[in-house]
Structures are given as C-alpha cells and as structure tokens.
Amino acid sequence: MPRRNTLVSIAILIIFILCLLVILPINQGLLGQKDFMLGLDLQGGLHLVYKADLSGVEEGDKAEVMDGVIAVIANRINPLGVTESNIEKRGEDRIVVELPGIDITDAQKERLGRTALLEFRELVIDENGEQQWIPATGTIDGQEKVLTSSYFKENTYVTTDPFAGVLLIFEFDEEGARLSEEITSRLIGQPLGIFEGDVPLLGEDGQPIAPIIQSVISDKGQIEGLSLNEASELSKQLNAGRLPVPLEVIYEQTVSPILGADFVDLSVKAGLIGIALVMLFMIAFYRLPGLIASLALVFYGSLVLALFKMIPVTLTLAGIGGFILSIGMAVDANVLIFERMKEEFNAGRTPRAAIEAGFNRAWTAIRDSNITTFIVCGILYWVGSNIVAGAPVMGFALTLFIGVAVSMFTAIVVTRTLLRLFVGSRLAQKKTYFSTESGEGNV
C-alpha cells in the first residue's frame, strides 16, 4: 500500500506540472502553445442572426439559395480582416454570423446583410391625392415585370466626371434593355426613383436620388450624386456580391472589445480572491486536512484551467461564473469526507483507519449528489444549443460540468493520496491537527 501511494503521488505531481506547463504563460502556454478561447462577451465582436425571406423561392431551391447567401456574406466579411469568423446555416432559413474580436461600425454591419438590389420606381398620385412611389413596370412577352438591378450586367463601375461628380455606370442585359426602353420612353420628363428595399437610395447630400428622365435609356445608364465610398461599395455588391433574397436581422449582439478585456481582468481577480478565502476557511476549520484540501484545490484549479485550454472550452462570462462557482462546490467533496473522518476519529479509530473509512463512507453521497448537478448541466447544454443567444448557457453548463467532475477526481484521488502520505509521518499522531473540536454534533 505505501509503495502504491508513493507512485500515485508521483503521478499526481507529474500531472500538476504538465497542467502548469499548459496554463502558463496565460496567453500561450509552454505546452500546446494555446491561448484561452474567449467568447464574444469577453473578446468583443459581433453576433448576428439573419432570417432569409424565402417566400419567393421554390421548395427545392431553398438549400441552394441559402448556400448562395452564405457565400455572399462570407465574401463581404473577408475585407474586415476577422481571423475566426463563423457563418453557418441554422434551421431552414436562418444564418448565424459570429465575428469575434472586432470593433465594427454600424455602416459595416448594415453592409453585411444588404440585399444590394436596386429597384426603379415611378411617382404616381394615389386615390387620396398623395404622391407615391410605385415599382416601374413594363411588359415583356406578355408578362409584367419590374425594372431592377437584377438586369444589370456584372460590369458596373464608378467614375468621376468634372461636371457631374461621382458616376455609377451600369449596363442592362438584353431583357433589361428592352424593359428600360419601354419604361423610360413612357416616363420622359418625369422622375425615376431608385430604391433599395423600401428605402430610397440617398445621395451624398442626404437627399433621395430621383433624376428626371431626359431621354430614353436602353442599354446603358448612370446614377449621379452618390458619395465616392458609397458608389464603389455599391458597384462591388452589384457586380458579384448581390444577395439572392432579402435578409432580416432577428438577433444582434455587439460588444466592444474594451469592455470584454475589463471582464477578464475582474473575473481573474474574483477567482483568485475566491480561492484564497475558501482556503483560509478550510484551514481554519479543518487544520491539517484543510491544508491538504487547499493543496488539492490548487491542483483542481490548474487541472480545470488546463482542460479549458486543451479541449478547448470557449470561455464566456457565464462560463467563468460557472468555474468560480465550482471552486466553492469543489471543496464540498472534501468537506463531506473530512466530516466523515472526524466522526470515525471520534468513534475511536486510528487516523489511518479514520481516513479510509471517511473516504469509503462519503463516496455514495458524493456520487449521488453530483449526478444531479450533471443532469442540470446536461439540460442547460441542451437549452444553450437550442436558443439563439445560447453561447453563455452552453459555456456555463460545460464549465460547471468539468468543474464538478474534476472536483470528484481531486477529492477522491488527490486529497486521499496526500492524506495517506501525511498519515505515515509524525504530524498525524496529534489529534489537534485533525480537528478543532471533539465529538460535538455526533450521535
């Protein structure tokens, strides 16, 4: 037995050193060279969920259309320079976009989900005598069609003219040219509105762009009055990056990276102070076993953090909360064992026998009580994976699960091994090292 215990002690020491090598230095780790993975709430960044309007799409084509949408969004994200962007389809018509670690402007955000479909509209007087923009339509092969930028060839470009300023030059394909000819000849002398969705395209002066049609436009046209930035962005999107269907933002979360950094600092402080206070309490209350539990707690903390890095677990604020909570609960297994030991001790057993009996008797309570926590973790993980903003919930479930599982291991293996080491030494002969009181509270 003593020899086996020595071997286990050495194994524990080796695991502990390996854990430290994984954890330190914090931002890379000598072993594995990994940093902690931080969630959006700690790292800052953008989390968006779009719902695609598939109402006009045939059942069989939906998957293909969605793939197209994802490809377009991916193209738009590239220039933002995000290293770990994530775009994925969720359900039939939803797209989740996660861009960690960036500080994104509102304009950039808008551009990601922009349909970039321009619609030409004409001004009519409705029955109430009010002016209204309605889609400009023409008839081709007996079918009424709306003139939009879907008829543009993919050779739109921007140029500057000394008189007219910034010009967005576009060219219609054959069908578009016929449609445009029909519409513009009907509307000569009247304004032609340009809309994106239901919003008029705004010029650099902030006014809607609605030029008066001077002459029939067939194959080529130009849009005047846009700012240079807007024109080049629009031209890019018209050429290659047009979304096949409109998108609606149904969930959005933006966190500025500075805020995230504060969280990490504060959580680390909270964790360290929490551990220190728990250790003080354990030593004050349980003396030598308390000191051993504190050593086991250090081992516990290192092993959990090493696992977080290696698995890797994406740490969110809630996840760190789960970890810190698990520190408090981690000593529970130790407390259960020590209380049991004290009873056996007071019943007149030797330290060695009390330790073994304490561990054996406490085991069923440790096992059964922790399984309920595992059940809750499982349910929370399921919740997290089923809701849109579920990352914090999953993070909490995972960290609490790892925390409780590791705490069972440290209490059963590490604390027991260390206690056995001490029990052979002279320290263990003095009863006062084991408890602060005698016999109170026992039957």
Place this chain on the structure above:
Amino acid sequence: MFDIIGKRFRFLAISGIVILVGIVSLSVFGLKAGIEFSSGSLLTLDFEQPVNLNELKQELAGLGYEKAIVQTTGEGDFLIRTVELTTAQKTELEEGLVASFGPVTERGFENVDPVIARQTAQTAAIAVAVAAVGILLYITWAFRRMPKPFHYGTCAIVALVHDALIALGIFSILGAILGWEINLMFIIGILAVIGYSVNNTVVVFDRIRENLLKSVRPDFEAVVNSSLVQTLIRSLNTSLTTIIVILALMLFVGAQIQNFAVVMLIGIIAGTYSSLFIAPSILVIWEKGEWPRLLKPAGAKGG
C-alpha cells in the same frame, strides 16, 4: 443533540410566510422579462461627461422613448432598454443623446426579435420542467432500496420548487423596486440553484438511507433527525464556501452578472434551508400521515 425534526411545523411556517410574500408580490407586480424573453433592444453607453440618470430618462422621453428603462452599471455605464431598434433608429437615438450630453461610446448593443424571444422563453420553460422530472426520476432510482423511493424524489422536488419560488418572489420585489429584469443569466442561476439544492438534499437523504439500512428497528423520525444533525456541519460549510466565491464574484464582476450572482446567493441560502428543514420535515410528515396538521394554524402545535 438538536431536535430539528420536532420543530418541523415551525420551519414549514417560516418558509410558508416567505413564499406567501413572494407570491403576493408576483401576483401584484409580476416579473419583468428581459429582452431575451420579451424582445427589444439593450444599449450600453459610456458618456465622457458625468450624466444624471433622471436627465437621461427625460432626454430619452423627449426622443420618443418614454418607456425606456435606464440602469447604471458598476463601471459607470448606462444600460438603456427600449423597444426593438433598427440601426437607423439607434443612430438617431445616439445622435440625440450626443447633442444633449456630449460624446458617447457605444459599449454594447443587443437586439432581439419577438420570434427569437418567444423561442427562448419556451426553451427555458421546457428546461426547468425537464430538469424537475429528470431529478425526480433519478432520486427515485437512487433510493430504490428504500421502502418508499418515490417519497424521497418528491420531497427533493418540493425543496427545489421551494427554492425557485423564493428566488422568483424576491426577484419580483427587486423588479418592482429596482427595475431588475429576468434575463438569461437569471435562468442559468435558477437552474444552477436547482442543481445545488438537490445536491444538498441528496447528501441529507443519503445519510438517512445509510442510517435506516443500519438500524434494526428504526424510529423514522429519530433516524431522520440524527441524520440531519450528522450532516449539519457539512451542509453549512459547503454553503459557506460557495457563498464566499459568489460574494467575490459579485464584488468584482458586478453588474454584468448581477442577476446570476444574486439569484445564486438567494438560492443557496434558500437551498441550504430547504435541504435541512423542509425536505426532511416533509419526508417525516408524509411517513407519519400528518398532512391534516399542516392545515391547522401554522406552528401552533409544531413546537
């Protein structure tokens, strides 16, 4: 030796009163649902110059957001909760505030559509229900060697419902006074409390199981009481270490996980109480068929 079980009706009466106050508050004030569950926008703003909370509220009302809820965070940021905002509306709101209060930095923004909110609320409700059923089944199984395993499972569920009701009641009061909302962190906290509460109850029940199996002709009430006393120090110590870390968390990380930390704190206190005084008491009352006594004036005959 302490006689805890002998005072069972008194302990039940104390919980009854706390829960009753909570239920009154719940029915009068209700709970304020956060944007995750009711849709809307949450904007976190950091003003360069000091801003007065009431002036900010007035300014928001002036901009057309009379119903906006404004809270301050520990770091001096303002959390502004409004109806769902489009990017254009948000920009307009921010420009309006800059005009009155000077430069402002947007620290965070969250926007939730009603579809998402409904789904989240449903999932959370299902989760709490599944957790309760799962735990009931598990405990019934774990105590299958006892004469009435179902009693143990049910009593553990009563204890966790007790803890959840107390947490909800207190949050309803906090909502009415401080405008606190039930958000996703609250739900995480409630589920963690459920796990913790059952964990504690199981430790006590485990000791009852052991002592019952050990004794030749057990007096149920005496066995439950001595099991309780034997596990008392452990229950209090574990709660204390957990409360220590939660306080550390509250002091440092503050507002961002305020809901989580506070619900955990309430839950752990309630959970410790219920696993020591409620679950074992009900176990004994059930065993002895004392239900009619519960209906008599609370505590009158309990001592």
